[in-house]
Amino acid sequence: MIDPLVVLALQGFLATLLVVEGGRKLAPGNNFRAALASYGMVPRSLLPLAATLLALAEILSGMMLAVSIAAPFVLVIMLSYLAVIVRSISSGLAVADCGCSFGKRPSPLSRWHVVRAAVLAAASAIVYLNMPSSPTDWRSVQAVPAIGCLWLLYLACDQMISTAARLEPGDA
Template identity: 30%
Template sequence: MVISTFLQDPMVHLASAGGLALLLGSAGLHKFRDGQGFARVLQGYGAVFGGHLMGRTQSLLRVLVPSLELLAAASVLMSVWLPLAALPAVLLLALYAGVLALGARRGAAIEDCGCHWGGRPQAPSRGLVWRNLVLLLPALNLMLPAQGRPLVWFDAITLVGAVFSGLAFYLLANLLIANRTSLQELSEP
């Protein structure tokens, strides 16, 4: 029961909500700012999934996906008070994991997964699927109510440290996944 008490601590909820809001919000803004790059990503997924993401569907997804990411970012912040508000983030992260899994299974026809902030493109892989499944865990935890313990001044310091640590782990995971993909490309004849 100690782990369930820890998971329902308001600081765990605040850190999870802050980290997921930062991740989803920045991803949505990045897609809006680089609309042409996101259109190329959608073309790659469209080619692998039978060409169904062309024309109007692609134009719709180009606006809909980043809008949903921004909505999910706002919803996880509200989940601290209203746990069911985390549902859009849960559904979006699960959908992304599924799409990445299908893309990775169908091969390297997709050059870029569309799930990074610049740098070099990264093809869908099992590592990215696992990364999204791990991100799904704190989003699912946000759907449970937090305990009502009072927050103290030291919780603010803890919150900043937890969010920055989570960001560092996320960036490190992306770097390791990208390096593994690069090593595999180098080892292929």
């Protein structure tokens, strides 16, 4: 059994990540539509709708996860992202920007995106398999510093992935 505090921290991190990422994808001036187009999975005529629906799905699932009701959906989202990244890399598709980076510079798709997506999928599975029975309890307050630490770790990894792509373009 995994410590409930660990599950709450992962749940809080994933919930805020989805809400923030979804909001970022809807923000004016964001290149998410272009990034989505580069995967070649959505017809051009449906790109605006698909980009908006994906971003809204992230926001809604993050909000629902925060109150303990969307863990299966979040797991499906994370596994889907992992599958798309693996498919794109294994087929040799050159994706200039993953569409998932917080940086202002494009983050070309690399094996490090697979690692990050796999870790996020594993965290989602842990939350799904160990969802607390009550959405909030006294441990929720204790989870806040852990959520902050997870965010710092995520942002540091995001920066390292982006930097690795610029330093070693052929091997990133």
